[in-house]
Amino acid sequence: MSLSPDLEMLQSVIEGYARDFGLDFFEVRFVMLDYRMMNQVAAYDGFPTRYPYWRFGMEYERLSKSYAYGLHRIYEMVINTIPCYAYLLASNDRVDQKLVMAHVYGHGDFFKNNLWFAHTNRKMLDEMANHAARIRRHIERHGLDCVEDFLDASLSLDNLIDIHAVGIQRRAAPIPETEERETVRKLPAKGYMDSFINPPEFLAEQQRRLEEAEQQRKRFPEEPERDVLLFLLEHAPLENWQHDLLDIVREEAYYFAPQRQTKIMNEGWASFAHTHIMTEHALEPNELIAYAEHHSGTVAVHSGQLNPYKLGLELYRDIEDRWNRGTFGPEYEACENLQARREWDKKLGLGRQKVFEVRRVYNDIGFIDEFLTEDFAREHRLFTFDYNADDNVYEISSRKFQDVKRRLLFQLTNFGQPIIEVVDGNYENRGELYLMHRHEGIDLDVPFAQDTLKNLYTLWGRPVRIETKVEEQGRVLFSHGPAGGERRRLD
């Protein structure tokens, strides 16, 4: 459904305000949807044409049930495409539509300017429709159950991508094979100086390194491979249709990755934009209460849970304030007089410029790492919480700044997912796949890991293994092969 004339006018007004504020976006097209369509589109992650798969149905059921019981509603949804499509809920009030439009322009600006989105496919609407058509064709040929089972297996591995690799050439150029072996070159020296200029230990060390490098080149893969899906695509014995399905799963996982990497920044930025547009320009006096209620609902903190809208918005505000007053740098850090710190003002007025720069170059990790200050954490009463098994509750475990920041960064690293690499695709020369979990203090969920391994086995066709650590047991190797799952301690 297209916009009513009234809303069309509203759109051009809000768009004007957005440009005045400095936002820069691709053309935004608003589409009105009723709640059912909205729930459907949301279940499809914003793309009306997705391939048939039960998980979308599950999401739809969840959304419609919680909508029916008044637990939530989706006011808007924006997707990262050119033009930028935004869906509005038809039953929104006029003031809500204003707010939502302003919010949408914030997202539009973010999608266009944030560097982490620079490599995303902006024609994803077409791409998704193509994916759906391809999968439908495979279903017709090979049967729904067959395709669905393969999708289940592939999607269970869809977090095994290298999120930092987007747009980066990760494959080193192949080194031409040479007949002669490389040897360590000695520096020219007179005979009596030789043992000082070219000490034998050093030469031996160099020789060892060369040999290691040569060994390394014989390894498969040469470097541990974070993009497990790519490795499977290149080396697993898949049929054409399976290859195609896995390719689709991988492509969509990469497409959505930047959105997950910038959740706090993106929502924060859109909220930052809508508060400015609404409170400085668009709001009519009689809409104030409704606006305030809606806005506070968006940034509300429920039972101690961190709200990305709130955290992002407050951080941008904090940055703007700090760069306006100049409360950064060694001079400020060194100042220990609280009074002076509070009244610090170098009248730099760089705030607005800084936030626009920040929204361009950071993702959530950098954003938190760089701009979450001790003052901010104290002021917003951040804490870490942990599970207390005795009482079966989650309880506040620390309010120390270092703890809070470390925990937050950990959660954002690799989306809070374990880091897993392919270290050997031909383990013990038997064509078996060997994965390594880079253990960072938290164990894998063992039953889930075993089941995931089973799915991996259906793709790889040969036995698959993952090495990890289990608390109090040390290194453990989980395997899955034709005889089923197996678990073995390594030390």
Next chain:
Amino acid sequence: MILSIEQDTSRFRQIVRGRIKQNLRKYISNGELIGRQGKDLVSIPIPEIELPHFRFGGKQGGVGQGPGEVGTPIGRGDPDDGSGPAGDQPGNHILEVELTLQELVELLGEELGLPRIQPKSKNRVEGEITRYTGIRRVGPEGLRHFKRTYRETLKRQLVSGTYDPERPAIIPIRDDKRYRSWKVYPRPDNNAVVLYMMDVSGSMTQRKKHLVRLTAFWIDSWLRAHYKNLVTRYIVHDAVAHEVDQHTFYHVRESGGTRISAAYEMCRDILRRDYPVEDWNLYALHFSDGENFGDDDDDRCVALLKRELLPPMNLFCYGQVQSESRRQFMDALDEVSDEKLARARIDTDDDIYAAIKTFLGKGV
């Protein structure tokens, strides 16, 4: 308008109900399905299926915001996704929603059934039912389907160009006419009687009786929703057995010792007297905490079961709640090896669902 997602939704529902893709069933999270009891509203989480991933295990903390000292609880640990790592990611919330009794019974429903139920309807032939199920091209005028006929005529006139929008006369010819057609279904009459027996001796505490009643309540609700003409009888027993009405069964207070054989004898007598096996499918459910008085009585019960109760019955279920005694009636039943005997332990609310499935699961 039908949404394209309906297809995915129905696929999902089929998975949840165990019709297809059995391998995904273990990832369904709806364990708390009948955890709490309301008047006739029950709050349940929405079933969700999570595909396995490599992910971190254990209950992880996170970062939150707000007031509170170190040590202040901020959320319950159960169910385990409810307040997991605090939200930098949306979704993954288990939402508690209210479900009506009817919906719940349906949800429970499709994988349950009265085992071995057979049509036994010599005395009560209910005849057949006729249903209009289809459309055909011939039939009596009285069954002419107006809408379909109209549509066919319109189609033909449009195609052949005789339709005039100025004078939209729709005149059916013989080929256009459509009639309702019917099918005749025999209606088997599954006469069934279900006997509920409950131990109300002194050792049956409030908590235990709560478990029994919850289980019996759900089984009762489910059976009533799925089988017409179902007869239910209720027996409570301590050292002696009494037949009671439904209300009393669910509300009576405990006292006295335990002699299970008393109940089994009464069960046998009632069945013999009122429900001849030729005409009835016979089911009995017995709940107790397993603290029977004396080995003699256990033996007596086993003998009763073996010789008199089990042979005519379709199913005999024994549910044992939270037994503290070392000598349990459950173990005494080991001697009876008959597939018509189903046993389950019910120690917590969570076991109820499993128990119901043991009792009424298909193919028991």
